Amino acid sequence: MAVEWAPPAYAGFAGREGFDTPTVVALLVAAPVKAAFLWLILRAPARGPLDRREKALRGVLYLAVADSLVLWYPIALLPDAVDTAFQLALWAAIDVLFLLVIRWRSGMLRAAAGAMFAVELVVMTDDLLDDLDLPELGAGGIVAPILMLGGVAGILITVIGQWRDGRWSRGTLTAGWLSVGVHALVLPLDILLDTTPGDGLAVSVLMEAVTLVSTVWIAATAREMPKEDRLADLPPARQRAIRVAVAAVAVLPVIAQIHPEQAAHLTHTGWSMDCYDRPSFGDLKPEERDAAFLCLARSRDGGVPPIFPDSLSDQGVLSYARALCRAKDRDEQTAILTRAGSARPAWGADPWDLVYVCPEIIGATHPELLRSTAEKKAAGDAYLAERNASCRDPWPRTKGVVQATATYFLFADGDAGYLVHDPGDPAAGEAAERATDKVYDDSAGIGVARSAVLIGHVEDVIDLCLTVKALRTAPPRRTAGWDQVNEVPIVSRSGRLTVPEMGDGEVGAGAPMPNLAIAGKGRYRLRVYVRVGEAGEEHLVVVFPGASRKRVELKRWTAR
Template structure:
């Protein structure tokens, strides 16, 4: 079978299938009618009444089915036979790819990430525009140059779609998104006319596709006036009219091999007019695209302000610091309102940030934030946010905020080592089976004490904490956990833990309080929480105090305090007694 015969079978089959599907959809119901005519799933947008499609939409779908079948008949006409060079063959293939994309390929491509669709469109149009310049016989270097400029502007604006999906800065005003394709279409049709290979019908299709852009706004206004409650008929009409452009692409590809007809020779007056038009379409898009130097290029980073991670100032390059401050200022983490209104540009937020750096007190900060329209002006701004925009100011009083993560870790380790070094073993001559001495860091805002517990059974810790307030020994016991309270208002204590195989002598001399309580280990472990990268816990590794494994133990706690610090000695040894003893108070 020849390629022409196969093409005719496809043409008759596709048009017949479209008409049959429309008839079947009319019989089966609204969803099937929409699918058969629009060639896309309903997706719910067409339901404007509880009963389904409104009457205007149903009538429009029936008419659109016949119109789209006719347009599909034109699209699938057999390509003209003739000799094509390599460039013309490539252009014909790309134009038919654009036709296939408009008819069917858009559905599978739509399942991919948006950026894939945007890149596909950009690459396809770039290739078509280049081949337009090479294949069309423009018969005028000025006209070809004008087309090249307009095509480049249109591609630059198409690239904005890719940049937007990648959250990168865009270029060019959005108004050109309407103007540029219109001008590109005009120049392409003019080039086809001067080439002479394309028929008058193809040229009419090109002019018609350009005219669609001018109908958008008045048509939408007219529909809103007639149907104030909305109707899906508008979508159907536009989807049908859009096929005119697809017919033009198909006709352009079909007639590429046609023999050239002599181009009409323009009169001298017409040639002068053509030069003026060429200059206008070349210069005007550039004058719109290039903005005056005094016009601010404002940016808005609110769409990407998820600041769950706050990088250390010292880890950032200078050019990254403003972005972090913007992220913090626009953050809605925890459901709170952002520091500044969403409508404020990045440049304005940075300017306000630098003004806030120069304030002398919280009241002045609140006044500036209120003037900026902040809904949380009473909060002020913290130094650890401002450090990103004015490190020289904040660093003068808070040099710790200028450190990198590595520097902070080293400083933190030095601080812990220094705190541990000041603590001494109060029983240096009485060695336990296992033992350790370290500084225990308490929670600054009121930690009741520290736990000696079975870490495999943490549920008892909360109950032990509650009981510590009511127990005369100051130790809350809940089976596998004991909460040891501190007696002075301190933020940390020097803690020594020792485990023995039997009860050591009481030796209460020199201690303010000595208490003894029962404790159980069900997993074979008893220990004290360690800091382990946090802010609360022992500053050094703590041993397992349940030296005989699972079973009952006795916990003896020695406490003494002075004005500067508080010292604890925790002694654990096996013991079955369940009594609570106050050996000294």
């Protein structure tokens, strides 16, 4: 009794400063409940003749009772595989003896019981293989649900078999039905434990008390083994009381999960694990869109306050969001968010957030927000192809060993320029920083730092046409038609020289750039041609082997 009345094993760590009121109440309620259960468990076995199989079944059932009450503690000190193997052997014996001892009075019922027992044992075997680090049977993440459902179905069919057998009393059958209910409610009770404010000790205490009913059923099954006839039915009043108790155990925990409309029902919060990614609207099913918005509305990513407070229910958030969709201007959005209790009402709400709750309104003015990931990629690829096609090779008759022409995209709010660098240089980052610093001190707008050259743009632009060519020898100067031509040294330490490509961000070349270090590691010369015309700003970068370390100005920029 001292063991069974104890709070959960971790309570000593969670409640060092004393238990809260719900936990104290739960302990006081659980104590008499567990005492009553233990009184039933410890009742002496009924006398009467038993055959060899019945004696064996009574023995393994009492062993299961002992394991539930006491043996679990010393076994828990052993490796997990020992506990799993013991449970597998114990319940394999119990299941086989149930099939042999119970008078099922139906071959179909016995076969169904055997199938459920087999499923349970297969899952336990898979668990043992996992504990032994051996190849599993492939059940994966469905092990727990199968074990739970198989256990519920196995108990249910066993209780039906006991009822058809006729040896077990109504009290034992009632304990069996309650055991079925308890197993079926494991998942809802776990959800209640996760959603209960505080440390959840009160729910854990009650769960441990309620699960003892399975031990009561096992002990009663073993105790009444010799009885040839079912005991006399209980008085009608007690029968009604038992039915009410069974119904309460089955229904009340489920009802407790149903929140009234005015309560804050929180499906997703800013801390939910599945709220870190922003899915594309077109990738979501209609029933998934509200959940996606709830994630965004309560997100605290980057330390930014959420759009709506956690105290507002899901229904309230969605209602205010639809009002935001119909708002005529930012001032009306601010008033709506103020009424909702937002921590940042003046910020309003963005179309790319609201599209999840009112696509018919947002999509009318921002159709691009309705695209799926694949559609976004296709649109982005088409845009890049169109922009790249607008750029032309300024030296079409001079073919490089390798070459490429593309649009180079810069930061919209200003960017120093683009790099020609050796990405394999161990000091690539440091070289790029030095080149960036030097570009502002150079009259030609070219910063040189050994393996990195940063080439600045001469106009205030957000993109430019860039052609790169690698030649084996120095080409003719050909400065006609260009506004500025400069030649600088660059070093390749790893045998690579290239221009950064646009990745997932917004900066870089819009097409793959080749390796311009065609002679491998060593020194190269880099000639930069720049001009500004009707097509915008154009750059031609020519790279060829050369040992000179001098900077040469072939044509100076003349302001227009």
